[in-house]
Amino acid sequence: MLSNMSNHATLLRSHGLSVTPQRLALLQTISEYPHITADQATEVVRKSLGTISRQSVYNTLNALVEKGLARRIQPIDSPALFEDRVGDNHHHLICRSCGDVTDVDCAVGLRPCLQASDDNGFIIDEAEVTYWGECPKCQPKISNVRKTTKRKVKT
Amino acid sequence: MLSNMSNHATLLRSHGLSVTPQRLALLQTISEYPHITADQATEVVRKSLGTISRQSVYNTLNALVEKGLARRIQPIDSPALFEDRVGDNHHHLICRSCGDVTDVDCAVGLRPCLQASDDNGFIIDEAEVTYWGECPKCQPKISNVRKTTKRKVKT
DNA sequence: TAATGATTTGGACTGAGTCCAAAATATGAT
DNA sequence: ATCATATTTTGGACTCAGTCCAAATCATTA
16 A cells, blocks of 8 residues: 555656645555546545545546546446556446446457458547446346346446 | 438337427437437427427437437547447447547447457447547648647537 | 745536426327 | 327426636645
């Protein structure tokens, strides 16, 4: 945890970002919680720092994304989710019922998806893959139970 | 256009939705504009119908999505986009500069992506693929032009 | 340790979408 | 064709996620 802090400090500095308590706490938070919303991250940070402004949370998370230290995903019916796992071209498996997000490695190997069937002249730099379905916990054990639950962002 | 209307009426009825001018106009709109926001659709519909409430637009678009007659995608930094091309497992190519959305056929054939590397016990029903890059129009012709433009949703 | 540029703060604001209850309308039975 | 009923539409208030702004604070460097 202490070593995390100095790691994170180094990480920030090496990307030209100055080191502040807010930024350290947010780096720590997204490393502990793999797919977290800005609001959830705010709550977590407030437990360690006591206080942080909403604006700082967004400033920091956006700066981290911009520097390639975090990734932002935007699933339907959910606020943006932030994660610190970057640069490995992994994808996401999202439960339609409970909204749970799980990482999956790329299906075809490393950076395979970058090959679209026809690039239409685009220069493609990322292929974002989201698998939608129902997680083990939400799958009805007895087959005639209808799934009527609306997906809900966890709070 | 007239035949479109009766097609659309039939389509609605066959999915248990009653036929209203608002719904017909919206079906027409998403068939004319492949990736349209709710607000843009409202504007278009108002040109033909004179008036429509925001709520009806959302009611209808959501109903269409629920019945499988439309699809909703939610790219980062954009309001939801609606399209009437459904059931063919196609994907999207989005320009980071201008936000332009282009359809691409699935890279590997029909419904291939449904195979994640490890499904983690999920029952997967859809693989959503978004390719990010820069479209031909936004690619700088002279290579030292920096791309600083922020992606902007078209209005 | 002081100067300065970057960061943080909080309050106002925007944009996308939902909630609600009343009015209007499409449908199915007669 | 008409009526009764259930469905849709309306518009206005509201929520939620995120941004804008200017003043105050803080981290870095010289």
